[in-house]
Amino acid sequence: DTGVSQDPRHKITKRGQNVTFRCDPISEHNRLYWYRQTLGQGPEFLTYFQNEAQLEKSRLLSDRFSAERPKGSFSTLEIQRTEQGDSAMYLCASSSSPLGYEQYFGPGTRLTVT
Amino acid sequence: AQKVTQAQTEISVVEKEDVTLDCVYETRDTTYYLFWYKQPPSGELVFLIRRNSFDEQNEISGRYSWNFQKSTSSFNFTITASQVVDSAVYFCALSAKGGSQGNLIFGKGTKLSVKP
Numbered sequence: 001d002t003g004v005s006q007d008p009r010h011k012i013t014k015r016g017q018n019v020t021f022r023c024d025p026i027s028e029h030n031r032l033y034w035y036r037q038t039l040g041q042g043p044e045f046l047t048y049f050q051n052e053a054q055l056e057k058s059r060l061l062s063d064r065f066s067a068e069r070p071k072g073s074f075s076t077l078e079i080q081r082t083e084q085g086d087s088a089m090y091l092c093a094s095s096s097s098p099l100g101y102e103q104y105f106g107p108g109t110r111l112t113v114t
Numbered sequence: 115a116q117k118v119t120q121a122q123t124e125i126s127v128v129e130k131e132d133v134t135l136d137c138v139y140e141t142r143d144t145t146y147y148l149f150w151y152k153q154p155p156s157g158e159l160v161f162l163i164r165r166n167s168f169d170e171q172n173e174i175s176g177r178y179s180w181n182f183q184k185s186t187s188s189f190n191f192t193i194t195a196s197q198v199v200d201s202a203v204y205f206c207a208l209s210a211k212g213g214s215q216g217n218l219i220f221g222k223g224t225k226l227s228v229k230p
């Protein structure tokens with residue numbers, strides 16, 4: 001197994017542009033999570049999928065953010081009309097059921113909004 | 115409310131010293147899970163250990179050991195005979211059933227620097 005992969009690893013964009021990130025979880029994992037990590041902080045939960053269903057969204061996830069997981073495999077996170085405050089590391093993690101199992105993280109996508 | 119506090123922002127030790135990283139958690143749930151993750155300079159979070167709230171046995175894995183005490187809501191991590199490769203940011207995290215669907219609540223992390 002190759003672990004969780006994320007693409008791209010780095011993204012620099014201008015304020016106001018849209019960006020999309022991709023996450024490929026570990027193949028047998030049905031749960032997929034998105035987190036955001038800013039400098040000097042721990043990761044903060046954004047949203048969660050079980051298979052293709054998006055079951056929860058954090059209040060951190062403004063209406064400019066949208067996530068999908070078609071067919072319960074890879075997931076995409078889109079940020080529309082990026083703002084400088086969106087600059088962060090976006091982490092994807094996957095885990096298997098049941099609740100409470102450890103989550104395995106990908107290398108992250110570092111977003112810089114100029 | 116669910117919360118994880120890692121009071122030590124940065125710790126610096128010399129190689130071969132023992133070091134303990136503190137973690138205090140808050141939750142009203144009786145069923146919960148605690149985790150430690152390591153984030154080396156490369157950036158990828160590496161899973162170290164998971165404990166559930168019903169298992170207070172301490173655990174040892176090589177130079178790593180964990181002390182879970184429900185009475186003080188603490189889940190401390192000790193590295194024995196530290197090595198330069200242990201330099202990283204270490205995060206303690208909580209997953210509680212009364213919270214969201216298993217999402218992890220992280221502390222702010224402790225940056226450990228091990229000098230040769």
